[in-house]
Amino acid sequence: MPMLHTVNKSPFERGALESCIRLAIKGSSVLLIEDGVYGASRGTAASNMVENAMKDLDFYVLGSDLKARGVDENRLIDGITVIDYSGFVKLAVENDKVQAWL
Amino acid sequence: MSETKKFLFVNRKAPYGTIYAWESLEVILISAAFEQDVSLVFIDDGVFQIAKGQDTTELGIKNFSPTYNALGDYDVNKIYIEKESLDARGLTVDDLLKLTYEDEDDDWAEKDSIHVVSSAELVDIMDQQDVVLSF
Numbered sequence: 001m002p003m004l005h006t007v008n009k010s011p012f013e014r015g016a017l018e019s020c021i022r023l024a025i026k027g028s029s030v031l032l033i034e035d036g037v038y039g040a041s042r043g044t045a046a047s048n049m050v051e052n053a054m055k056d057l058d059f060y061v062l063g064s065d066l067k068a069r070g071v072d073e074n075r076l077i078d079g080i081t082v083i084d085y086s087g088f089v090k091l092a093v094e095n096d097k098v099q100a101w102l
Numbered sequence: 103m104s105e106t107k108k109f110l111f112v113n114r115k116a117p118y119g120t121i122y123a124w125e126s127l128e129v130i131l132i133s134a135a136f137e138q139d140v141s142l143v144f145i146d147d148g149v150f151q152i153a154k155g156q157d158t159t160e161l162g163i164k165n166f167s168p169t170y171n172a173l174g175d176y177d178v179n180k181i182y183i184e185k186e187s188l189d190a191r192g193l194t195v196d197d198l199l200k201l202t203y204e205d206e207d208d209d210w211a212e213k214d215s216i217h218v219v220s221s222a223e224l225v226d227i228m229d230q231q232d233v234v235l236s237f
Binding site for chain 2: 008009010012013034035038041042043044045047063064065067068069070071072075
């Protein structure tokens with residue numbers, strides 16, 4: 001059953017996002033938060049991996065964490081949805097389970 | 103006895119997910135206040151520390167990126183960024199804070215503190231130090 005995966009580590013420093021993508025069942029949602037938001041930028045060493053994963057997974061990124069880090073929304077990979085804290089709550093409620101990739 | 107040493111601060115972590123970046127900046131300012139010869143290097147996710155446009159108001163935590171602007175006044179003007187780390191993150195020098203200092207040996211002309219260097223150049227920079235502190 002699809003579920004919500006949160007990733008809070010930079011894809012350049014740790015394998016959390018890579019493991020999440022490898023193990024998330026098709027149709028799941030992946031929410032990038034905290035240092036995880038760096039995985040949402042296009043034109044990086046990690047962007048191909050995310051773009052490929054978007055065929056099977058829905059990607060979201062927390063806007064407040066992007067803003068804090070100076071990552072402009074127009075740098076993001078096309079198709080990643082920016083959400084706020086209430087959007088985060090909505091995703092958590094809509095999904096049966098939440099897995100945090102730390 | 104007073105002796106000036108060459109200190110290099112190696113910054114490898116993104117700014118807000120952990121406390122390393124902020125702690126590093128505090129120690130850098132202390133070292134500079136003791137008139138040591140301080141250099142900074144930003145590699146790996148450390149390059150995100152000096153990304154411009156940071157705004158932490160929605161997180162309710164301090165945005166310490168403006169503090170890097172004070173480094174020039176502490177004579178900390180050797181700030182090295184590894185090009186390979188920028189490239190991997192889709193960044194260029196235009197995405198970074200513009201950090202400058204006034205050169206007292208050149209009629210206080212404003213000069214760039216930031217130098218983008220290759221990994222090969224960093225090898226030499228690290229080799230020239232007396233003390234290397236990693237964050």
